Amino acid sequence: MSKKIQGLTIQFMPYSEIEALKSGDRIKKILDIILDNKLVVIQGKLKSEEEARLIEDTMALVGRIKGFKGVELAVISPDVKKRDVLSNLRHNLANALVGNTEALTVIGPASIIKEMKKDPRKLEIIQKR
Amino acid sequence: MVIRIIKNFFKRMFSEIFGKKKNVSLGFYGPPNAGKTSLANKICKDWTGEEIGKVSRIPHETREVQFKEQVDIKYKDKNLIFKLIDTPGIATKIDYEDFMKFKIKKKEAQKRAKEATHGIIESIEWLDDVDAVVIVIDATENPYSQVNITIIGNLVARKIPVLIVANKTDLKTADLKKVEAAFPEYEVVGISAKYGTNMEEFYESLFRLAGKVKRR
Numbered sequence: 001m002s003k004k005i006q007g008l009t010i011q012f013m014p015y016s017e018i019e020a021l022k023s024g025d026r027i028k029k030i031l032d033i034i035l036d037n038k039l040v041v042i043q044g045k046l047k048s049e050e051e052a053r054l055i056e057d058t059m060a061l062v063g064r065i066k067g068f069k070g071v072e073l074a075v076i077s078p079d080v081k082k083r084d085v086l087s088n089l090r091h092n093l094a095n096a097l098v099g100n101t102e103a104l105t106v107i108g109p110a111s112i113i114k115e116m117k118k119d120p121r122k123l124e125i126i127q128k129r
Numbered sequence: 130m131v132i133r134i135i136k137n138f139f140k141r142m143f144s145e146i147f148g149k150k151k152n153v154s155l156g157f158y159g160p161p162n163a164g165k166t167s168l169a170n171k172i173c174k175d176w177t178g179e180e181i182g183k184v185s186r187i188p189h190e191t192r193e194v195q196f197k198e199q200v201d202i203k204y205k206d207k208n209l210i211f212k213l214i215d216t217p218g219i220a221t222k223i224d225y226e227d228f229m230k231f232k233i234k235k236k237e238a239q240k241r242a243k244e245a246t247h248g249i250i251e252s253i254e255w256l257d258d259v260d261a262v263v264i265v266i267d268a269t270e271n272p273y274s275q276v277n278i279t280i281i282g283n284l285v286a287r288k289i290p291v292l293i294v295a296n297k298t299d300l301k302t303a304d305l306k307k308v309e310a311a312f313p314e315y316e317v318v319g320i321s322a323k324y325g326t327n328m329e330e331f332y333e334s335l336f337r338l339a340g341k342v343k344r345r
Contacts, residue, residue, distance in 0.1 A: 048282030052253050055221055055279065059246040062223050063239075070222025073275045110222035118273040120311065 008039060008112060008127060015043040015101045023050050027057055030107060034071055035061075039108035039125075044101045045075050054107075067111055074116040076123050077103040153339050154212045156259035158252065158284075160276050161188040161218030161245075163267040164296035166195070167322035169215040173197050175328070181215050187231045189245040191217045194255055204332045209339050216255055217248030219276050256283055260342045261290045263335070268295035268303035268319060272311035281312070290341035292334050293317045299324050 011033050018026045027050060033040045046054065051073070058070050106116065106123060117124040157165040170180040182195045195215040202209055223245050228238035262284050266272055272295075284291050292315070295308040299321035309317045318334045320327045 048279060048286050051275075051279040052256070052283050055219065055276075056250050056253050058221060059223070059249045062246045063243050069224040070220070073221050075275060075278070110224065116275075117271060118275070119271065120273045 009037075010039045010041060013040055013042045018042070018044075023047070023053060026050060027054050030054065031057060031061070034107060034109045035065065035068065037109055037112060039106065039113065042105040042107070045077070045103040045105050069110040071107050072110055072113040072116045072125075073105070073107045074118045074123055075103050075105045076118065076121055078121075152210045152212065153342055154214060154258065154260045155335075155339075156214045156216060156255060156262045157265055158216055158256075158262050158280050159218060159265040160267070160270075160274060161220055162186070163218065163265045163270075164322045165218065165265045166191050166215050168263070168265055168294060168296065168320070169195075169197070169213050171322050171325055171328065172202070172211075172213065173200060176200050176202050181213060187228065187233070189218060189220075189223070189228075189241065189248065191215060192241070192244040192248040193217065194248075194251055202332065202335070204336050207336060209336065211339075214255060214259060216252040217245065219249055219252050219280060220245075221276060223249075253283075256287065256289075259289060261292070261338050263292050263294055263338070265294045265296050265322075266308055268297050268305055268308055269300050272308045277311075281315070290338050291315055292338040294331065295319045296322050299326060 013030075013033075018029060021029065026046070030040055030042070031054075054071070054073070061068055062070050106125070108116070108125070112128055113125060114128045115124075115126040117126070157169050159165050164184075166182045166184045170182065170184065173179055173181045177197065177200055179197070181197045182191055184190060194217065197213040197215075200211045200213055202211060223242045225235070225238040225242035228241050229235060233241065262280075264277065264280060264284075266277060281291060293308065293312050295303070295305050295317055297303050298305060298319040303319075305317070305319040308319075316334055316337070318327065318331050320331050
């Protein structure tokens with residue numbers, strides 16, 4: 001008998017959806033999607049402190065929620081070194097005004113995503129069997 | 130204008146001479162099984178004759194922060210006193226079934242998983258209490274892991290000086306160049322903590338790192 005192929009839902013989260021939220025609420029919103037067994041693609045990137053908080057909150061949930069094993073997380077960003085000074089200035093100004101929306105943050109439940117391999121601007125998502 | 134420049138020069142000079150910390154809290158951070166405890170053990174053995182903790186091939190062997198106070202390290206004509214803080218490896222996922230692959234029984238594996246999650250939280254909390262950090266990376270693994278980037282990002286945000294150690298260079302698949310390419314803004318030292326290879330360069334870099342620590 002053939003094994004049923006498990007589907008994977010990808011939810012896109014535009015930056016505007018989390019822009020006004022406080023760090024704790026941002027992380028809660030993300031974790032709610034993950035706990036729903038979906039992979040979330042966020043426009044932009046979290047602050048380093050928010051990433052650390054995401055790991056802390058994730059660890060607090062492991063063992064408390066049945067079947068939850070944590071998250072797989074990766075951020076891909078454009079190569080800023082390849083930009084000229086003017087272009088860099090323009091992007092920095094845009095980031096200061098509307099936040100860093102150039103990167104993409106991909107977060108998925110570890111129970112579904114086995115691994116995310118980044119190398120460095122290519123992202124390979126390996127799903128669990 | 131000239132007076133201000135002279136004043137700033139002396140201020141900088143005095144802060145360089147007197148502002149440096151003599152007793153440095155040095156954190157060892159990184160993903161699980163990168164060799165943080167192996168390196169901390171090597172340093173402790175070199176300067177105190179004792180070890181800081183147990184090492185194992187099973188990930189998350191260190192599940193609580195471990196310390197060694199008053200480690201007096203001499204390099205060339207200088208000496209500094211360090212408090213070594215060996216932290217549990219930071220990961221984004223913990224699966225007790227991974228421990229069972231090492232022939233650990235289910236109940237014990239679940240206990241280890243629970244302790245490991247607490248250890249990760251503790252590691253992150255300790256970021257506020259270190260003066261400088263050695264990030265230990267397994268040179269045979271992909272350095273672009275988000276855990277490495279998250280740790281560095283948090284240290285940069287806290288203005289904590291960082292030294293990156295690419296460990297396990299004794300293994301054939303180790304790729305020091307890849308680690309250097311992943312972190313071009315940081316000093317990277319390749320070592321083998323297990324065999325004590327290239328420790329001389331490590332100590333030189335460690336003293337440079339300690340030199341960046343200011344009184345907080």
